Amino acid sequence: MKYIDDTLVMKRMSKRLLYNKIWKFLFFLATTFALITLAVLLYRIVTQGAGYLTADFLTNFASRFPAKAGIKAALIGSLWLMAVVAPVSIILGVGTAIYLEEYAKKNKLNDFIRMNISNLAGVPSIVFGLLGLTIFVRTFGFGKSVLAAGLTMSLLILPVIIVAAQEAIRAVPNEQREASYGMGATKWQTIVRVVLPAAIPGILTGSILALSRAIGETAPLVVIGIPVILQFLPTSVFSEFTALPMQIYDWAKRPQEEFQYVAAAGIIVLMAVLIFMNSIAVFIRNKFQKRY
Amino acid sequence: MSVRERFDLDIQAVQDQLVALCTMSIAALERSFQALLDQDLDVALEIIEDDNDINHLEEEINDRVILLIAKQQPVATDLRRLMVIIKAASDMERVGDYAVNIAKETIRIGREPIIFPMTNFKSMCQKAIEMLQGIVKAFVEENTILAKEVADLDDYVDDLYGATVELLIRAGAEHPDKTKQISHLSFICRYLERSADHATNIAEHLFYLVKGRHYELNT
Amino acid sequence: MVIAKEAPVKETIVTRDNVIAPVQKNIVYETRGLDLWYGEHHGLKNINLDIYENEVTAIIGPSGCGKSTYLKTLNRMVELVPIVRTSGEILYRERNILSKDYAVEELRTHVGMVFQKPNPFPKSIYDNIAYGPRIHGIKNKKILDEIVEKSLRGAAIWDEVKDRLNQNAYGLSGGQQQRICIARCLAIEPDVILMDEPTSALDPISTLKVEELVQELKEKYSIVIVTHNMQQAARISNRTAFFLNGEVIEYDETDNIFQNPSDQRTEDYISGRFG
Numbered sequence: 001m002k003y004i005d006d007t008l009v010m011k012r013m014s015k016r017l018l019y020n021k022i023w024k025f026l027f028f029l030a031t032t033f034a035l036i037t038l039a040v041l042l043y044r045i046v047t048q049g050a051g052y053l054t055a056d057f058l059t060n061f062a063s064r065f066p067a068k069a070g071i072k073a074a075l076i077g078s079l080w081l082m083a084v085v086a087p088v089s090i091i092l093g094v095g096t097a098i099y100l101e102e103y104a105k106k107n108k109l110n111d112f113i114r115m116n117i118s119n120l121a122g123v124p125s126i127v128f129g130l131l132g133l134t135i136f137v138r139t140f141g142f143g144k145s146v147l148a149a150g151l152t153m154s155l156l157i158l159p160v161i162i163v164a165a166q167e168a169i170r171a172v173p174n175e176q177r178e179a180s181y182g183m184g185a186t187k188w189q190t191i192v193r194v195v196l197p198a199a200i201p202g203i204l205t206g207s208i209l210a211l212s213r214a215i216g217e218t219a220p221l222v223v224i225g226i227p228v229i230l231q232f233l234p235t236s237v238f239s240e241f242t243a244l245p246m247q248i249y250d251w252a253k254r255p256q257e258e259f260q261y262v263a264a265a266g267i268i269v270l271m272a273v274l275i276f277m278n279s280i281a282v283f284i285r286n287k288f289q290k291r292y
Numbered sequence: 293m294s295v296r297e298r299f300d301l302d303i304q305a306v307q308d309q310l311v312a313l314c315t316m317s318i319a320a321l322e323r324s325f326q327a328l329l330d331q332d333l334d335v336a337l338e339i340i341e342d343d344n345d346i347n348h349l350e351e352e353i354n355d356r357v358i359l360l361i362a363k364q365q366p367v368a369t370d371l372r373r374l375m376v377i378i379k380a381a382s383d384m385e386r387v388g389d390y391a392v393n394i395a396k397e398t399i400r401i402g403r404e405p406i407i408f409p410m411t412n413f414k415s416m417c418q419k420a421i422e423m424l425q426g427i428v429k430a431f432v433e434e435n436t437i438l439a440k441e442v443a444d445l446d447d448y449v450d451d452l453y454g455a456t457v458e459l460l461i462r463a464g465a466e467h468p469d470k471t472k473q474i475s476h477l478s479f480i481c482r483y484l485e486r487s488a489d490h491a492t493n494i495a496e497h498l499f500y501l502v503k504g505r506h507y508e509l510n511t
Numbered sequence: 512m513v514i515a516k517e518a519p520v521k522e523t524i525v526t527r528d529n530v531i532a533p534v535q536k537n538i539v540y541e542t543r544g545l546d547l548w549y550g551e552h553h554g555l556k557n558i559n560l561d562i563y564e565n566e567v568t569a570i571i572g573p574s575g576c577g578k579s580t581y582l583k584t585l586n587r588m589v590e591l592v593p594i595v596r597t598s599g600e601i602l603y604r605e606r607n608i609l610s611k612d613y614a615v616e617e618l619r620t621h622v623g624m625v626f627q628k629p630n631p632f633p634k635s636i637y638d639n640i641a642y643g644p645r646i647h648g649i650k651n652k653k654i655l656d657e658i659v660e661k662s663l664r665g666a667a668i669w670d671e672v673k674d675r676l677n678q679n680a681y682g683l684s685g686g687q688q689q690r691i692c693i694a695r696c697l698a699i700e701p702d703v704i705l706m707d708e709p710t711s712a713l714d715p716i717s718t719l720k721v722e723e724l725v726q727e728l729k730e731k732y733s734i735v736i737v738t739h740n741m742q743q744a745a746r747i748s749n750r751t752a753f754f755l756n757g758e759v760i761e762y763d764e765t766d767n768i769f770q771n772p773s774d775q776r777t778e779d780y781i782s783g784r785f786g
Contacts (some may be wrong), residue, residue: 105593175630179692182588182626183643183699184619193646194632296783365742367769367781504771 164206686717
């Protein structure tokens with residue numbers, strides 16, 4: 001007795017194949033939608049901003065006149081910001097990840113910490129801005145400085161870096177650690193010589209992507225009260241500064257139409273920086289990826 | 293019950309073949325001795341021819357055991373059993389050869405009347421066959437008590453052999469014209485004694501199979 | 512088949528024991544009343560086992576019988592699982608390794624380990640072998656060179672890799688990787704080598720190469736090997752321990768175990784008739 005009737009199967013075959021095609025088309029449509037949106041956005045910005053994107057634009061300070069306005073202070077300010085955010089967030093983040101993955105025992109407290117770090121990654125950036133304003137700007141008295149903004153941004157991306165580093169450390173096969181322990185290596189030697197070398201590509205990729213987020217964030221800077229029009233460059237971490245997204249935001253809200261084009265040029269610069277950082281991440285990932 | 297049912301069946305089949313070989317050899321010995329008593333040369337010739345079957349069966353058992361060892365990598369009892377089957381088959385094949393030898397001597401004696409009383413011969417043959425049949429039974433049952441009893445009978449056969457050889461030598465002196473017949477008879481006497489020895493050998497193999505150690509039963 | 516009956520046999524018995532005088536060997540590991548729990552699970556039950564110098568000791572048994580656990584207790588790798596508790600003692604060269612004042616790092620420089628899956632580091636062949644000496648503080652390049660060559664020769668893989676010491680160890684075949692791991696283990700100049708199913712991920716020819724190597728290595732080292740492959744245990748070991756449900760059922764010379772085991776459960780396991 002056969003349970004599968006061949007004629008029935010053949011009758012349904014064309015219908016099944018049709019459904020298969022329909023679903024494939026729908027998924028393809030979803031992908032194209034995202035791509036088209038991105039393309040339109042890029043087209044608008046490039047056509048608007050390309051005319052204003054001159055050498056002067058990169059070397060001039062901000063100005064009341066659209067033709068004279070430049071992005072120098074914001075670009076350099078953003079780089080200063082990164083100079084604070086990168087070391088602070090990576091050192092704290094990787095350290096935390098190593099502790100959680102390699103040292104922390106599996107108990108309720110550590111489970112609670114792990115869960116909350118993931119939750120922290122979902123907290124809106126403006127909340128971090130308020131935190132930075134209260135703690136760094138007011139309590140510690142850093143003012144509207146690179147340091148205050150940098151520390152705030154570090155807090156913002158710290159959970160992302162911790163989670164990325166945890167993933168990278170967890171991806172190192174246990175056999176590797178066992179091989180090291182089996183030869184009498186201490187935990188520290190094993191971490192430095194086996195775990196970190198294998199995890200660094202993952203950690204760096206995650207960190208750079210997190211930094212990319214930090215460089216584009218506006219909300220915390222607005223809350224802290226970073227100035228917009230500056231005619232000088234920061235000289236130390238305690239100097240006042242401005243950053244790319246702040247500058248773009250300021251231009252975009254001005255009434256003069258030309259400033260919209262200036263803002264578009266600023267966006268091109270910001271995107272160039274972002275693409276540059278992302279390509280470093282991709283490069284590191286491809287170059288150092290280990291197989292096991 | 294067993295994870296290796298097929299393997300167990302294969303071992304059982306080869307052991308059944310061994311039992312068949314035993315039956316054939318014992319029957320050959322029995323018939324061969326009867327042919328001697330009857331001085332029936334036709335039966336003697338038949339026995340010589342039939343020995344091929346015994347030889348082929350022994351070769352087949354060897355081949356099957358070798359294949360089982362090669363394919364199944366037996367250990368412990370399985371391995372001992374297969375080794376013991378090979379050795380017992382070789383012992384039993386020798387018994388078949390003795391039947392042939394007795395048949396050949398019978399042909400050589402021919403129709404000339406036997407001058408020597410055959411009583412001792414008869415009881416030797418009877419004992420040897422009793423031992424061989426007993427050891428087959430012990431082997432199938434893996435009964436070491438029975439095997440020990442069989443091996444103990446060998447002393448009796450040995451004593452009888454000694455006495456008979458003595459008598460044959462004396463008979464040879466009394467009948468100088470019958471030396472040829474007497475020498476044929478003493479060979480036959482020797483073959484019967486050897487057949488019983490092989491029963492003892494198999495008893496030792498059985499002890500090795502069951503206990504995993506080598507025992508010397510024929511002391 | 513009929514169960515064998517005991518026969519009264521005169522004590523004119525020739526046995527192997529009488530013929531071959533037992534050689535007295537030094538004991539490396541002495542396990543006394545070892546119990547081990549994984550949380551609530553009683554993983555090892557009252558293990559008493561001596562491991563001898565310059566011998567290959569095989570540990571066999573069905574999955575989950577505790578054989579790997581026992582092996583990992585011998586270099587305390589089992590402690591990587593946090594819920595493990597032990598009681599009893601394991602004397603390594605007459606010192607109890609389970610006592611708190613025996614540093615695992617010290618123990619593991621005497622006791623090397625080779626794992627089930629070849630696990631070279633994603634580094635060059637040279638750096639893999641030099642890893643152990645380096646963590647123990649050897650920096651001199653000349654000494655490291657010598658150790659690397661000696662270890663690779665010891666693991667019978669020098670000729671295959673001597674021209675590509677700077678290439679990544681992952682470029683090698685599985686069997687070569689496993690011998691690199693053995694060489695890496697030799698580089699810490701161990702006394703004992705623990706092997707946890709070292710050939711289960713290898714093809715038959717590589718397996719035979721590793722087995723051959725194990726036979727050579729026992730001249731200088733004492734080897735404890737856990738294996739699923741009973742034929743392998745029969746081929747390469749001097750002694751075999753049969754574990755079942757966390758207990759040692761039988762521990763004897765390999766020749767006895769595979770010819771005439773004294774416990775029916777051992778016989779059933781080695782002849783493939785479990786259950």
